[in-house]
Amino acid sequence: xxxxxxxxxxxxxxxxxxxxxxxxxxxxxxxxxxxxxxxxxxxxxxxxxxxxxxxxxxxxxxxxxxxxxxxxxxxxxxxxxxxxxxxxxxxxxxxxxxxxxxxxxxxxxxxxxxxxxxxxxxxxxxxxxxxxxxxxxxxxxxxxxxxxxxxxxxxxxxxxxxxxxxxxxxxxxxxxxxxxxxxxxxxxxxxxxxxxxxxxxxxxxxxxxxxxxxxxxxxxxxxxxxxxxxxxxxxxxxxxxxxxxxxxxxxxxxxxxxxxxxxxxxxxxxxxxxxxxxxxxxxxxxxxxxxxxxxxxxxxxxxxxxxxxxxxxxxxxxxxxxxxxxxxxxxxxxxxx
Amino acid sequence: xxxxxxxxxxxxxxxxxxxxxxxxxxxxxxxxxxxxxxxxxxxxxxxxxxxxxxxxxxxxxxxxxxxxxxxxxxxxxxxxxxxxxxxxxxxxxxxxxxxxxxxxxxxxxxxxxxxxxxxxxxxxxxxxxxxxxxxxxxxxxxxxxxxxxxxxxxxxxxxxxxxxxxxxxxxxxxxxxxxxxxxxxxxxxxxxxxxxxxxxxxxxxxxxxxxxxxxxxxxxxxxxxxxxxxxxxxxxxxxxxxxxxxxxxxxxxxxxxxxxxxxxxxxxxxxxxxxxxxxxxxxxx
Amino acid sequence: xxxxxxxxxxxxxxxxxxxxxxxxxxxxxxxxxxxxxxxxxxxxxxxxxxxxxxxxxxxxxxxxxxxxxxxxxxxxxxxxxxxxxxxxxxxxxxxxxxxxxxxxxxxxxxxxxxxxxxxxxxxxxxxxxxxxxxxxxxxxxxxxxxxxxxxxxxxxxxxxxxxxxxxxxxxxxxxxxxxxxxxxxxxxxxxxxxxxxxxxxxxxxxxxxxxxxxxxxxxxxxxxxxxxxxxxxxxxxxxxxxxxxxxxxxxxxxxxxxxxxxx
Numbered sequence: 001x002x003x004x005x006x007x008x009x010x011x012x013x014x015x016x017x018x019x020x021x022x023x024x025x026x027x028x029x030x031x032x033x034x035x036x037x038x039x040x041x042x043x044x045x046x047x048x049x050x051x052x053x054x055x056x057x058x059x060x061x062x063x064x065x066x067x068x069x070x071x072x073x074x075x076x077x078x079x080x081x082x083x084x085x086x087x088x089x090x091x092x093x094x095x096x097x098x099x100x101x102x103x104x105x106x107x108x109x110x111x112x113x114x115x116x117x118x119x120x121x122x123x124x125x126x127x128x129x130x131x132x133x134x135x136x137x138x139x140x141x142x143x144x145x146x147x148x149x150x151x152x153x154x155x156x157x158x159x160x161x162x163x164x165x166x167x168x169x170x171x172x173x174x175x176x177x178x179x180x181x182x183x184x185x186x187x188x189x190x191x192x193x194x195x196x197x198x199x200x201x202x203x204x205x206x207x208x209x210x211x212x213x214x215x216x217x218x219x220x221x222x223x224x225x226x227x228x229x230x231x232x233x234x235x236x237x238x239x240x241x242x243x244x245x246x247x248x249x250x251x252x253x254x255x256x257x258x259x260x261x262x263x264x265x266x267x268x269x270x271x272x273x274x275x276x277x278x279x280x281x282x283x284x285x286x287x288x289x290x291x292x293x294x295x296x297x298x299x300x301x302x303x304x305x306x307x308x309x310x311x312x313x314x315x316x317x318x319x320x321x322x323x324x325x326x327x328x329x330x331x332x333x334x335x336x337x
Numbered sequence: 338x339x340x341x342x343x344x345x346x347x348x349x350x351x352x353x354x355x356x357x358x359x360x361x362x363x364x365x366x367x368x369x370x371x372x373x374x375x376x377x378x379x380x381x382x383x384x385x386x387x388x389x390x391x392x393x394x395x396x397x398x399x400x401x402x403x404x405x406x407x408x409x410x411x412x413x414x415x416x417x418x419x420x421x422x423x424x425x426x427x428x429x430x431x432x433x434x435x436x437x438x439x440x441x442x443x444x445x446x447x448x449x450x451x452x453x454x455x456x457x458x459x460x461x462x463x464x465x466x467x468x469x470x471x472x473x474x475x476x477x478x479x480x481x482x483x484x485x486x487x488x489x490x491x492x493x494x495x496x497x498x499x500x501x502x503x504x505x506x507x508x509x510x511x512x513x514x515x516x517x518x519x520x521x522x523x524x525x526x527x528x529x530x531x532x533x534x535x536x537x538x539x540x541x542x543x544x545x546x547x548x549x550x551x552x553x554x555x556x557x558x559x560x561x562x563x564x565x566x567x568x569x570x571x572x573x574x575x576x577x578x579x580x581x582x583x584x585x586x587x588x589x590x591x592x593x594x595x596x597x598x599x600x601x602x603x604x605x606x607x608x609x610x611x612x613x614x615x616x617x618x619x620x621x622x
Numbered sequence: 623x624x625x626x627x628x629x630x631x632x633x634x635x636x637x638x639x640x641x642x643x644x645x646x647x648x649x650x651x652x653x654x655x656x657x658x659x660x661x662x663x664x665x666x667x668x669x670x671x672x673x674x675x676x677x678x679x680x681x682x683x684x685x686x687x688x689x690x691x692x693x694x695x696x697x698x699x700x701x702x703x704x705x706x707x708x709x710x711x712x713x714x715x716x717x718x719x720x721x722x723x724x725x726x727x728x729x730x731x732x733x734x735x736x737x738x739x740x741x742x743x744x745x746x747x748x749x750x751x752x753x754x755x756x757x758x759x760x761x762x763x764x765x766x767x768x769x770x771x772x773x774x775x776x777x778x779x780x781x782x783x784x785x786x787x788x789x790x791x792x793x794x795x796x797x798x799x800x801x802x803x804x805x806x807x808x809x810x811x812x813x814x815x816x817x818x819x820x821x822x823x824x825x826x827x828x829x830x831x832x833x834x835x836x837x838x839x840x841x842x843x844x845x846x847x848x849x850x851x852x853x854x855x856x857x858x859x860x861x862x863x864x865x866x867x868x869x870x871x872x873x874x875x876x877x878x879x880x881x882x883x884x885x
Binding site: 014069072073074075076090092093094095097098099102104107109111113114118121122125126127128129130133137140141172175177203206207208209 | 343353359365366369373374377446449615620
């Protein structure tokens with residue numbers, strides 16, 4: 001099966017002016033201007049098959065949005081090639097534009113002062129959507145996103161969440177086969193985030209559209225993406241499934257112990273069993289963070305020595321893992337799957 | 338059945354191929370939309386119309402004072418009045434403001450969604466511009482009539498014989514000035530601040546376009562230079578035709594000049610736009 | 623009073639730092655000023671090939687007048703207009719409330735909150751043009767003339783400031799009319815470049831008492847070129863005081879309405 005998106009050694013380097021703070025440096029800058037090169041994206045490569053939902057993870061300034069914009073066709077890369085649905089995105093072939101959609105969170109593409117439906121009709125004209133098809137798609141989107149009440153209102157009068165729903169609907173009227181979503185749930189309340197997530201999943205299921213999404217919210221990624229690509233300092237750090245990410249980068253596991261009814265364990269005894277690892281008391285027992293490699297050994301020691309009612313071993317939460325990954329500067333590249 | 342609704346269609350419109358019907362459909366929607374927006378902001382629109390009246394009014398006062406009882410450059414005081422009030426209408430019908438807006442559009446990334454649409458952004462601007470001009474006539478035309486009455490304009494040269502040839506001249510002038518000034522607006526892709534180049538351009542338009550004074554009143558060298566610029570063809574020429582100051586072959590030559598400049602301007606526009614989008618894509622959206 | 627001066631100085635020095643950071647703004651402002659000046663001088667030269675004087679104003683008189691217009695426009699552009707624009711935007715966005723919480727008079731704060739030092743180029747150009755015009759006129763000014771001129775200039779500035787404040791204060795009620803200051807800009811920039819005496823009486827009255835262009839530009843220019851009558855001078859001072867008082871009262875009224883009405 002031909003890939004929907006193929007990226008080869010894609011890179012983007014910016015030239016930015018350099019200025020230090022303070023009045024003296026500012027005066028110098030009046031006469032002489034210095035610049036430096038910033039590598040926003042450094043030779044990333046990956047393939048995405050049709051129908052996949054892929055999450056793009058990375059801290060601010062990692063290069064996620066830059067990569068997305070290159071694939072959408074907004075930016076010319078400095079190096080490398082990309083092929084999306086058989087087109088080179090930055091040529092901005094009109095047929096390509098009619099097959100893809102770029103949705104950016106907190107960015108309005110709908111017209112501010114006029115009713116939502118009128119903006120939709122304008123999109124119909126722009127994308128030359130036949131009236132019958134427009135009608136059917138609109139009804140479908142209105143039903144899935146609960147837009148019935150909002151269609152006649154000017155965008156100005158909508159709440160942030162309602163606006164986002166309308167933006168998304170407006171961007172899907174022309175049946176794109178590839179969706180680029182840049183922080184689609186940013187600034188929205190939890191309920192709305194969930195609703196939009198389920199819509200994206202539903203849309204992907206019904207249409208087989210390929211989805212690339214960047215987000216700061218782990219919940220988005222966990223809910224939607226079986227596959228994640230991690231970008232850090234412009235480099236591709238990891239490409240594979242979410243579980244594998246945690247496995248690879250998590251250094252610790254958490255053992256939660258529930259003691260039998262009425263049983264008590266002295267501090268020193270517990271500390272001795274876990275060889276100095278941090279022990280935190282809970283209402284029913286305690287938890288301890290143990291290096292991954294030592295987990296089986298520590299667990300069996302605890303089980304053998306203490307009156308334990310229940311023992312669970314857990315991975316740390318994904319965002320903690322990610323945080324640690326980003327905190328450490330690394331030039332490792334890993335490809336999986 | 339529901340699945341069929343959202344599923345990818347079997348056939349897609351050939352967006353790369355030009356379609357007059359599709360463009361007309363877009364213009365209809367966009368124009369109606371822009372009219373609605375202008376009506377919603379009618380207070381601000383009224384202020385802009387009021388501002389449109391100021392410069393011609395000041396020039397009327399100045400040139401009437403200069404002409405006094407006699408005439409200057411072939412214009413009596415009352416003929417000056419006629420000239421400036423017709424110029425006011427023509428200026429209103431031909432001007433654009435986008436050269437002030439592009440800097441903002443680029444800085445805030447507002448161009449990005451426009452570039453993602455399979456339609457040239459100029460069409461949206463044309464609709465926006467036309468809607469304002471058409472609605473603005475509601476204020477500008479009565480104001481012109483009022484000024485004509487209060488200052489006793491001499492419109493003796495005007496008749497059906499001048500109004501008929503005026504109409505195509507006006508339409509050509511609108512197209513020409515829009516094309517030229519949209520090119521100017523593209524400068525924002527290279528210069529971070531465009532106020533200086535805009536100011537310079539408007540200074541040239543004011544003199545060579547005949548906004549400050551009828552071309553016949555300007556010194557000889559200015560008149561010679563003016564003819565070789567697009568400015569008089571988008572402003573002074575239609576005004577002179579309306580007032581009956583141009584006749585016969587002169588008018589046909591004028592149309593030819595307008596058409597020639599339009600072709601140059603559109604060619605320049607296409608070239609600059611290609612360069613501009615490349616730059617936007619290179620520097621950052 | 624001293625507190626007010628300190629506030630003013632703090633804002634101005636912030637503005638200077640900004641200026642150094644944005645050198646392009648400074649050069650652009652200079653370019654704009656020069657283009658504007660050349661345009662006006664060119665216009666004057668065209669006019670004076672067609673006539674020898676404009677209702678008693680010769681070419682050098684008009685140069686002085688244009689110079690004064692630049693000078694006043696520069697002063698307006700440095701702090702008055704940016705602050706009024708910031709005031710109107712603050713009211714629209716709700717950030718105006720921050721000014722109310724500060725321990726200084728809100729009108730003073732609102733009037734100096736934004737500085738655009740690049741407009742100082744207009745001031746410099748204006749002074750240059752006035753000086754040039756005056757030398758060509760060959761008029762010698764007595765200390766009394768100079769004093770009168772300065773008083774007229776101050777009166778003009780006070781009137782313009784009060785007028786702008788009146789316009790901007792309307793933003794408390796008409797939030798959607800953010801371009802209302804443009805009316806003054808257009809009138810001042812167009813009508814302000816010509817002596818108000820060439821206008822027909824009814825327009826002259828409008829430009830004197832409704833939108834005070836006359837007092838800002840023509841009257842100080844008349845003081846320099848020796849055309850100022852005692853009556854006009856006195857009127858200027860009276861109108862200045864009147865406008866200032868009215869704008870202050872209107873400001874207080876607007877504040878009462880604003881803080882009283884909002885939840």
